[in-house]
Amino acid sequence: MLKRLLPAVLALTALAMATPAQAEGRHDTYGPVARMLVDGEGRCTATLIAPEWILTSNMCIPGTGLSGMTFAIGSHRTSTANAVSVSHSRQADLALIKLDRAVGNPVAKLASSTPEVGSTVRTYSWSHACETGTEPTHRTTTPKAVDHSYDYLGSDYFSGPAMNLTAKTGEITCGDYGSPTVHDGEQVGVISLSDGKWTIATLVADQRPWIQEIAGV
The missing domain is CATH 2.40.10.10 (Trypsin-like serine proteases)
Incomplete structure (x- = not known):
């Protein structure tokens, strides 16, 4: 009985151990990537597309607006900037956010x-x-x-x-x-x-x- 069960147990154990790694995916660099934070907490990801402009999803904009929203921009050396205004696309799930300063990171x-x-x-x-x-x-x-x-x-x-x-x-x-x-x-x-x-x-x-x-x- 134990011999018959052992392969199944090992297979389930391997699957459980593999799941976190699969969810993580690889880790890689992409200079324009930005982390959106609201009151210091991670909320969404975005992209620097111009020195003063961020592109992200409309879904990421809180109902409270831009209060407390900041961005950490870059893969390694990050620049930080605050959100000052937002423009919403009326045709798709996109939002453009104006930063309070120009940053020198690579743009997409x-x-x-x-x-x-x-x-x-x-x-x-x-x-x-x-x-x-x-x-x-x-x-x-x-x-x-x-x-x-x-x-x-x-x-x-x-x-x-x-x-x-x-x-x-x-x-x-x-x-x-x-x-x-x-x-x-x-x-x-x-x-x-x-x-x-x-x-x-x-x-x-x-x-x-x-x-x-x-x-x-």
Whole structure:
């Protein structure tokens, strides 16, 4: 009896041990990635797209507005800046946030076209623990990187054009909304919704006219 049960027990143990690592994904650098904090607590991830402008998800903006909102920008050496104003897209789950000062970190190159279905894209994010809202120390120096396959064109939370993605490595977790999705060095998406493995990223290319009008890029 024990001999028959042992393989199953070992398999379940291996699965339990693998789950945290799979959820973490890789750790990688991406200079424009930014951590959004509200009153010092991690809330979402965002991207520096111009020295004074942040791109993120509408879903990340608290109902209380920008009070207490700051950004830690960069993968290693971080610059900090405060949020002073926000512009909401009326066509997609995107928000542009004006900073109180220009920062010298690298800015994202925004895509003018969308990858082909079947492409592999990568999301960079600053996760935090869902249960407590605290951020694991091993994620304070390098952001998480999750690879996805682009399965088909869909819609984001606000019915804007979006990529439907399936995670190949890791998962999207708390703090990952608003994160940049990158393909061939260009930001092609912003995370709008996810259940971990299945993710929706708002298409940046479709919203470029609005982004250019507000942020000039």
